[in-house]
Amino acid sequence: MTSTQKGDFMRVLVLGATGRLGTMLRWAWGRAGIGLEPIWQSRAERPGAAWARCDILGDPAGLAALCTCADVIVTLAGVTPASGRDMGGNTDLALAVQRAAGGRPHLLASSAAVYGRAEGLCRDSDAVMPAAPYGVAKHAMEQAVLATGGPVTCLRIGNVGGADAILGQAEQGGALVLDQFPDGRTPRRSYIGPATLAGVLAGLAHVAGQGRALPEILNVAAPGTVEMGALLEAADHPWTPRAAPETAIAEVVLDITTLSRFTRPDPASGTAPVLVAEWRAFQEAARP
Incomplete structure (x- = not known):
């Protein structure tokens, strides 16, 4: 019986709560009632009853004990290229959590x-x-964790506004150069804003915590695509076009038909103005 079935908030353990996506999730889930009681994991001691200190790889017993406090587990912890660490660590982290989950639903952040x-x-x-x-590392992680046979859903998350190469670089300042195709358009990609991503994760956590089975793989993005040029223009950030080389890819769109069976992002959430508005709201809240 889940905590929601008992009339309480559903308890969701978020592993990797201090990373970029984890910080966005904390901001968004803290803005309004979502019917969830988050437990935020960190490797360092942090003030507040909602925080739990645990080393995912270094303390398997502590991790297992922490998982018993939750109805659903969300793993955002991972190794990125910027860290300079062995990206095979993504598989190690995912398997450690899957072992500790004890059969609880596990939402695991993968990547498009x-x-x-x-x-x-x-x-x-x-x-x-x-x-x-x-x-390659994220795919190896998916294959390894799905082979365990436990309840786990690998979330292939698209570009997240503010954690992506375009708005992320714009945040640092300086002009950007974008490929421009013969039709005058710039690359089009699937995006999702911080608040919309948080809403999707909350929706999936509710579904999983209520005992409804989720697919092993789910694309996670807002509907449609957005032009990178339109994104920068909405952010009032300068950019310079260059002729797209033959190897450039004009459009990549994540099909979210399966995701929409469980939670439906707002149709406007993938537009440049909404993505930039969510990014700026997060930026404003994150300022010291």
Whole structure:
């Protein structure tokens, strides 16, 4: 019986709560009632009853004990290229959590990078051919954790506004150069804003915590695509066009048909103005 069935808030353990996505989630879930009681994991001691200190790889017993406090587990912890660490650590982290979960629903952050250089529509049922090391590592993580047979859903998350290369670089200042295709358009990609992502994760946590089975793989993005040029223009950030090389990919869109069976992002949430508004709201809240 879940805590929701007992009339209480559903308890959701968020592993990796101090990373970029975890920080966005804390901001968004703290803005309004979501019917969830989050437990935020950190490797360091932090003030507040909602925080729990635990080393995911270094303290398996502590992690297992922490998982018993939750109805659903969300793993945002991972190794990125910027860390300089062995990205095989993504598999180690995912398996450690899966072992500790004890059969509880586990929402595991993967990445759209597993689709590699695919162009056009990417369905979560498609075979994938990751190209870059990060995509290769995330795909290996998916395969390893799905082989355990436990309840786990790998979330292939698209570009997150503010944690992506475009708005992320714009935040640092300086002009950006974008590929421009013969039709005058810049690359189009699937995006999702911080608040919309948090809403999707909350919706999936409710579904999983109530005992409804989720698919093993889910694409996570806002509907449609957004032009990178439109995104920068909405952010009032300068950019310079250059002729797109033949190898440039004009459009990559994550098909969210399966996701929409469980939670439906607002149709406008993938537009440049909404993405930028969510990013700026997060930025404002994150300022010291």
